[in-house]
Amino acid sequence: MPLVSSKEMLQKAYAGRYAVGAFNVNNMEVVQGIMDAAKKENAPLILQVSPGARKYAGPIYLRKLVEAALEDSGLPICLHLDHGDSYEQCVAAIKDGFTSVMIDASHHSFNENVLITAEVVRYAHERGVTVEAELGRLEGVEDDIKVTAAESSYTDPSQVREFVLRTGVDSLAIAIGTSHGAFKFKGEPKLRFDILEEVERLLPDFPIVLHGASSVPPRMVSLINGNGGAIAGAKGVPEDMLRKAASMAVCKINIDSDLRLAFTGAVRESLVGNPSHFDPRQYLRPAREAISEIVRHKIINVLGCSGKA
Ligand code: G3H
Ligand code: 13P
Ligand code: ZN
Numbered sequence: 001m002p003l004v005s006s007k008e009m010l011q012k013a014y015a016g017r018y019a020v021g022a023f024n025v026n027n028m029e030v031v032q033g034i035m036d037a038a039k040k041e042n043a044p045l046i047l048q049v050s051p052g053a054r055k056y057a058g059p060i061y062l063r064k065l066v067e068a069a070l071e072d073s074g075l076p077i078c079l080h081l082d083h084g085d086s087y088e089q090c091v092a093a094i095k096d097g098f099t100s101v102m103i104d105a106s107h108h109s110f111n112e113n114v115l116i117t118a119e120v121v122r123y124a125h126e127r128g129v130t131v132e133a134e135l136g137r138l139e140g141v142e143d144d145i146k147v148t149a150a151e152s153s154y155t156d157p158s159q160v161r162e163f164v165l166r167t168g169v170d171s172l173a174i175a176i177g178t179s180h181g182a183f184k185f186k187g188e189p190k191l192r193f194d195i196l197e198e199v200e201r202l203l204p205d206f207p208i209v210l211h212g213a214s215s216v217p218p219r220m221v222s223l224i225n226g227n228g229g230a231i232a233g234a235k236g237v238p239e240d241m242l243r244k245a246a247s248m249a250v251c252k253i254n255i256d257s258d259l260r261l262a263f264t265g266a267v268r269e270s271l272v273g274n275p276s277h278f279d280p281r282q283y284l285r286p287a288r289e290a291i292s293e294i295v296r297h298k299i300i301n302v303l304g305c306s307g308k309a
Pocket of ligand 3: 083180211212254
Protein backbone atom coordinates (compact mmCIF):
# COMPACT_ATOMS: atom_id res chain seq x y z
CA MET A 1 0.00 0.00 0.00
CA PRO A 2 1.38 3.49 -0.84
CA LEU A 3 1.44 6.35 1.66
CA VAL A 4 -2.02 7.91 1.90
CA SER A 5 -3.17 11.49 2.38
CA SER A 6 -5.06 12.29 5.57
CA LYS A 7 -8.33 12.98 3.72
CA GLU A 8 -10.11 9.66 4.10
CA MET A 9 -8.51 8.92 7.49
CA LEU A 10 -9.86 12.10 9.02
CA GLN A 11 -13.27 11.80 7.36
CA LYS A 12 -13.65 8.31 8.85
CA ALA A 13 -12.48 9.56 12.23
CA TYR A 14 -15.08 12.34 12.14
CA ALA A 15 -17.87 9.91 11.27
CA GLY A 16 -16.66 7.38 13.84
CA ARG A 17 -16.17 9.98 16.60
CA TYR A 18 -12.57 8.99 17.27
CA ALA A 19 -9.20 10.60 16.48
CA VAL A 20 -6.13 9.45 14.58
CA GLY A 21 -2.82 9.82 16.42
CA ALA A 22 -0.21 12.01 14.76
CA PHE A 23 3.10 11.03 16.26
CA ASN A 24 6.34 12.96 15.72
CA VAL A 25 9.27 10.89 14.52
CA ASN A 26 12.98 11.67 14.63
CA ASN A 27 14.82 8.35 14.57
CA MET A 28 14.52 4.63 13.91
CA GLU A 29 13.60 3.47 17.41
CA VAL A 30 10.73 5.95 17.65
CA VAL A 31 9.37 4.86 14.25
CA GLN A 32 9.68 1.18 15.20
CA GLY A 33 8.03 1.67 18.60
CA ILE A 34 5.07 3.49 17.06
CA MET A 35 4.73 0.86 14.33
CA ASP A 36 4.81 -2.01 16.82
CA ALA A 37 1.84 -0.47 18.65
CA ALA A 38 -0.10 0.41 15.49
CA LYS A 39 0.33 -3.11 14.11
CA LYS A 40 -0.84 -4.71 17.37
CA GLU A 41 -3.91 -2.44 17.37
CA ASN A 42 -4.53 -2.32 13.60
CA ALA A 43 -4.75 1.46 13.85
CA PRO A 44 -4.55 4.17 11.16
CA LEU A 45 -1.50 6.33 11.62
CA ILE A 46 -0.06 9.74 10.86
CA LEU A 47 3.72 9.89 11.15
CA GLN A 48 4.72 13.52 11.28
CA VAL A 49 8.06 15.15 10.76
CA SER A 50 8.87 18.67 11.91
CA PRO A 51 11.35 20.88 10.03
CA GLY A 52 13.66 20.35 13.02
CA ALA A 53 13.40 16.56 12.65
CA ARG A 54 14.21 16.86 8.93
CA LYS A 55 17.29 18.84 9.85
CA TYR A 56 18.31 16.39 12.60
CA ALA A 57 17.90 13.07 10.80
CA GLY A 58 18.14 14.24 7.20
CA PRO A 59 15.13 14.15 4.84
CA ILE A 60 16.27 10.99 3.04
CA TYR A 61 16.77 8.95 6.21
CA LEU A 62 13.37 9.90 7.58
CA ARG A 63 11.58 9.17 4.31
CA LYS A 64 13.28 5.77 4.05
CA LEU A 65 12.36 4.94 7.65
CA VAL A 66 8.72 5.72 6.92
CA GLU A 67 8.89 3.68 3.69
CA ALA A 68 10.21 0.78 5.76
CA ALA A 69 7.34 1.19 8.23
CA LEU A 70 4.88 1.10 5.36
CA GLU A 71 6.39 -1.97 3.76
CA ASP A 72 6.69 -3.81 7.06
CA SER A 73 3.18 -3.05 8.36
CA GLY A 74 0.78 -2.86 5.42
CA LEU A 75 -1.13 -0.24 7.47
CA PRO A 76 -2.50 3.00 6.01
CA ILE A 77 0.14 5.59 6.90
CA CYS A 78 0.08 9.30 6.16
CA LEU A 79 3.44 11.10 6.09
CA HIS A 80 2.79 14.62 7.32
CA LEU A 81 4.96 17.76 7.56
CA ASP A 82 4.40 19.22 11.03
CA HIS A 83 4.56 23.03 11.38
CA GLY A 84 5.80 23.87 7.89
CA ASP A 85 6.52 27.58 8.16
CA SER A 86 6.65 28.64 4.51
CA TYR A 87 5.30 27.79 1.05
CA GLU A 88 8.81 26.71 0.03
CA GLN A 89 9.13 24.31 2.95
CA CYS A 90 5.78 22.70 2.12
CA VAL A 91 6.69 22.36 -1.57
CA ALA A 92 10.02 20.74 -0.64
CA ALA A 93 8.24 18.20 1.59
CA ILE A 94 5.67 17.39 -1.14
CA LYS A 95 8.48 16.91 -3.68
CA ASP A 96 10.03 14.56 -1.13
CA GLY A 97 6.94 12.34 -1.00
CA PHE A 98 4.94 13.76 1.92
CA THR A 99 1.22 13.06 1.52
CA SER A 100 0.07 15.81 3.87
CA VAL A 101 1.53 19.13 5.01
CA MET A 102 0.81 21.67 7.70
CA ILE A 103 1.36 25.28 6.76
CA ASP A 104 1.60 27.12 10.05
CA ALA A 105 1.22 30.79 9.19
CA SER A 106 -0.60 31.48 12.44
CA HIS A 107 2.03 34.04 13.47
CA HIS A 108 0.99 36.22 10.50
CA SER A 109 -2.10 38.43 10.27
CA PHE A 110 -5.40 36.72 9.38
CA ASN A 111 -5.20 37.93 5.77
CA GLU A 112 -1.60 36.85 5.29
CA ASN A 113 -2.38 33.50 6.89
CA VAL A 114 -5.21 33.11 4.32
CA LEU A 115 -2.98 34.05 1.36
CA ILE A 116 -0.04 31.81 2.33
CA THR A 117 -2.32 28.86 3.18
CA ALA A 118 -4.29 29.21 -0.07
CA GLU A 119 -1.05 29.17 -2.08
CA VAL A 120 0.05 25.94 -0.38
CA VAL A 121 -3.42 24.41 -0.88
CA ARG A 122 -3.30 25.13 -4.65
CA TYR A 123 0.07 23.41 -5.03
CA ALA A 124 -0.77 20.50 -2.73
CA HIS A 125 -4.24 19.69 -4.07
CA GLU A 126 -2.94 19.46 -7.65
CA ARG A 127 -0.78 16.61 -6.33
CA GLY A 128 -3.35 14.86 -4.13
CA VAL A 129 -1.74 16.11 -0.92
CA THR A 130 -3.86 17.31 2.02
CA VAL A 131 -3.21 20.55 3.90
CA GLU A 132 -3.64 21.49 7.56
CA ALA A 133 -3.49 25.11 8.68
CA GLU A 134 -3.68 26.87 12.04
CA LEU A 135 -5.80 29.70 13.40
CA GLY A 136 -4.97 31.02 16.85
CA ARG A 137 -1.58 30.47 18.44
CA LEU A 138 -0.35 27.85 20.92
CA GLU A 139 2.07 28.65 23.69
CA GLY A 140 5.28 26.59 23.91
CA VAL A 141 8.39 25.68 21.96
CA GLU A 142 8.44 24.56 18.33
CA ASP A 143 11.70 24.19 16.51
CA ASP A 144 13.52 26.44 19.00
CA ILE A 145 10.98 29.25 18.54
CA LYS A 146 9.37 30.05 21.86
CA VAL A 147 5.82 31.39 21.88
CA THR A 148 5.17 33.05 25.25
CA ALA A 149 1.81 33.07 27.07
CA ALA A 150 1.41 36.74 26.08
CA GLU A 151 1.95 35.93 22.39
CA SER A 152 -0.43 32.96 22.39
CA SER A 153 -4.10 33.41 21.55
CA TYR A 154 -7.26 31.31 21.46
CA THR A 155 -8.86 30.70 18.08
CA ASP A 156 -11.64 33.17 17.33
CA PRO A 157 -14.57 31.00 16.12
CA SER A 158 -15.98 33.90 14.09
CA GLN A 159 -12.97 33.62 11.74
CA VAL A 160 -12.95 29.90 11.01
CA ARG A 161 -15.63 29.69 8.32
CA GLU A 162 -14.17 32.50 6.26
CA PHE A 163 -10.69 31.02 6.68
CA VAL A 164 -11.69 27.55 5.50
CA LEU A 165 -13.79 28.85 2.58
CA ARG A 166 -11.08 31.24 1.34
CA THR A 167 -8.19 28.78 1.67
CA GLY A 168 -9.77 25.44 0.74
CA VAL A 169 -7.77 23.83 3.53
CA ASP A 170 -8.58 20.21 4.52
CA SER A 171 -8.21 20.44 8.30
CA LEU A 172 -7.69 23.16 10.85
CA ALA A 173 -5.62 23.29 14.04
CA ILE A 174 -7.26 25.45 16.67
CA ALA A 175 -5.99 26.88 19.95
CA ILE A 176 -8.22 26.02 22.92
CA GLY A 177 -5.67 26.05 25.73
CA THR A 178 -3.23 23.26 24.91
CA SER A 179 0.43 24.13 24.40
CA HIS A 180 3.57 22.50 23.10
CA GLY A 181 6.06 20.83 25.43
CA ALA A 182 5.88 19.19 28.85
CA PHE A 183 4.87 22.22 30.97
CA LYS A 184 1.36 23.01 29.83
CA PHE A 185 -0.45 24.25 32.93
CA LYS A 186 0.72 26.01 36.06
CA GLY A 187 -2.58 25.48 37.91
CA GLU A 188 -5.55 23.27 37.06
CA PRO A 189 -5.70 22.13 33.41
CA LYS A 190 -8.44 23.91 31.52
CA LEU A 191 -9.46 23.67 27.86
CA ARG A 192 -11.96 25.96 26.10
CA PHE A 193 -14.43 23.33 24.91
CA ASP A 194 -16.87 26.17 24.24
CA ILE A 195 -14.60 27.30 21.38
CA LEU A 196 -14.42 23.76 19.99
CA GLU A 197 -18.22 23.44 20.19
CA GLU A 198 -18.73 26.72 18.38
CA VAL A 199 -16.22 25.78 15.66
CA GLU A 200 -17.99 22.44 15.22
CA ARG A 201 -21.34 24.23 14.89
CA LEU A 202 -20.01 26.68 12.31
CA LEU A 203 -18.05 24.06 10.35
CA PRO A 204 -20.07 20.85 10.43
CA ASP A 205 -18.23 17.70 9.23
CA PHE A 206 -14.90 19.53 9.11
CA PRO A 207 -11.88 17.85 10.78
CA ILE A 208 -10.23 19.80 13.59
CA VAL A 209 -6.68 19.16 14.80
CA LEU A 210 -5.41 19.41 18.36
CA HIS A 211 -1.74 20.27 18.81
CA GLY A 212 0.07 20.22 22.13
CA ALA A 213 -1.96 17.20 23.20
CA SER A 214 0.51 15.19 25.27
CA SER A 215 -0.72 14.06 28.69
CA VAL A 216 2.70 14.11 30.40
CA PRO A 217 1.84 11.08 32.59
CA PRO A 218 3.05 11.66 36.19
CA ARG A 219 4.63 8.18 36.28
CA MET A 220 6.91 9.15 33.38
CA VAL A 221 7.87 12.41 35.06
CA SER A 222 8.67 10.47 38.27
CA LEU A 223 10.72 7.90 36.35
CA ILE A 224 12.83 10.66 34.79
CA ASN A 225 13.21 12.63 38.03
CA GLY A 226 13.95 9.42 39.96
CA ASN A 227 16.82 8.64 37.62
CA GLY A 228 18.71 11.90 37.68
CA GLY A 229 16.34 14.07 35.61
CA ALA A 230 15.06 17.51 36.58
CA ILE A 231 11.63 18.19 35.12
CA ALA A 232 9.66 18.93 38.27
CA GLY A 233 6.33 20.63 37.57
CA ALA A 234 5.79 19.03 34.15
CA LYS A 235 2.06 18.73 33.47
CA GLY A 236 -0.04 17.75 30.45
CA VAL A 237 -3.59 17.52 29.16
CA PRO A 238 -5.71 15.07 31.20
CA GLU A 239 -6.73 12.04 29.18
CA ASP A 240 -10.46 12.49 29.81
CA MET A 241 -10.26 15.92 28.12
CA LEU A 242 -8.53 14.37 25.10
CA ARG A 243 -11.17 11.62 24.91
CA LYS A 244 -13.87 14.28 24.99
CA ALA A 245 -12.14 16.23 22.19
CA ALA A 246 -11.78 13.04 20.12
CA SER A 247 -15.51 12.37 20.47
CA MET A 248 -16.17 15.88 19.12
CA ALA A 249 -14.77 17.40 15.90
CA VAL A 250 -11.12 16.72 16.78
CA CYS A 251 -9.96 14.04 14.32
CA LYS A 252 -6.17 14.37 14.61
CA ILE A 253 -4.34 14.55 17.92
CA ASN A 254 -0.64 15.54 17.89
CA ILE A 255 1.67 13.78 20.31
CA ASP A 256 5.39 14.38 20.61
CA SER A 257 6.34 15.24 24.21
CA ASP A 258 4.90 11.98 25.62
CA LEU A 259 7.14 10.02 23.23
CA ARG A 260 10.15 12.05 24.32
CA LEU A 261 9.32 11.45 27.99
CA ALA A 262 8.76 7.72 27.48
CA PHE A 263 12.02 7.36 25.57
CA THR A 264 14.08 9.43 28.01
CA GLY A 265 12.63 7.71 31.10
CA ALA A 266 13.52 4.29 29.71
CA VAL A 267 17.05 5.34 28.73
CA ARG A 268 17.70 6.95 32.11
CA GLU A 269 16.35 3.97 34.04
CA SER A 270 18.40 1.55 31.95
CA LEU A 271 21.66 3.48 32.28
CA VAL A 272 21.27 4.21 35.99
CA GLY A 273 20.37 0.56 36.67
CA ASN A 274 23.20 -0.82 34.51
CA PRO A 275 26.28 1.37 34.91
CA SER A 276 28.44 -1.09 32.98
CA HIS A 277 26.33 -0.93 29.79
CA PHE A 278 27.77 0.96 26.84
CA ASP A 279 26.16 -0.76 23.85
CA PRO A 280 23.42 1.64 22.65
CA ARG A 281 21.21 -1.36 21.84
CA GLN A 282 21.08 -2.16 25.54
CA TYR A 283 19.34 1.11 26.42
CA LEU A 284 17.60 1.82 23.11
CA ARG A 285 15.68 -1.48 23.23
CA PRO A 286 13.78 -0.48 26.42
CA ALA A 287 13.29 3.01 24.94
CA ARG A 288 11.68 1.48 21.82
CA GLU A 289 9.49 -0.71 24.02
CA ALA A 290 8.43 2.31 26.07
CA ILE A 291 7.38 4.11 22.87
CA SER A 292 5.31 1.12 21.81
CA GLU A 293 3.66 0.91 25.23
CA ILE A 294 2.66 4.60 25.37
CA VAL A 295 1.42 4.64 21.77
CA ARG A 296 -0.64 1.50 22.35
CA HIS A 297 -2.12 3.08 25.46
CA LYS A 298 -3.07 6.19 23.45
CA ILE A 299 -4.63 4.20 20.62
CA ILE A 300 -6.81 2.17 22.98
CA ASN A 301 -7.59 4.58 25.82
CA VAL A 302 -7.34 8.09 24.39
CA LEU A 303 -7.77 8.18 20.61
CA GLY A 304 -10.26 5.33 20.29
CA CYS A 305 -8.81 4.28 16.91
CA SER A 306 -7.94 0.65 17.68
CA GLY A 307 -9.11 -1.61 14.84
CA LYS A 308 -9.88 1.35 12.52
CA ALA A 309 -7.02 0.88 10.01
O1 G3H B 1 5.14 21.00 17.73
C1 G3H B 1 6.31 20.71 17.77
C2 G3H B 1 6.77 19.30 17.80
O2 G3H B 1 6.81 18.83 19.12
C3 G3H B 1 8.07 19.16 17.08
O3 G3H B 1 9.11 19.63 17.85
O4 G3H B 1 10.31 21.16 16.30
O5 G3H B 1 11.44 20.20 18.32
O6 G3H B 1 10.91 18.75 16.36
P1 G3H B 1 10.54 19.97 17.16
P1 13P C 1 3.11 17.96 22.50
O1 13P C 1 4.29 18.80 22.83
O2 13P C 1 2.00 18.17 23.50
O3 13P C 1 3.43 16.52 22.35
O4 13P C 1 2.53 18.47 21.08
C1 13P C 1 3.10 18.03 19.90
C2 13P C 1 2.61 18.78 18.71
O5 13P C 1 1.64 19.51 18.74
C3 13P C 1 3.33 18.56 17.45
O6 13P C 1 2.86 19.37 16.43
ZN1 ZN D 1 2.20 21.30 17.08
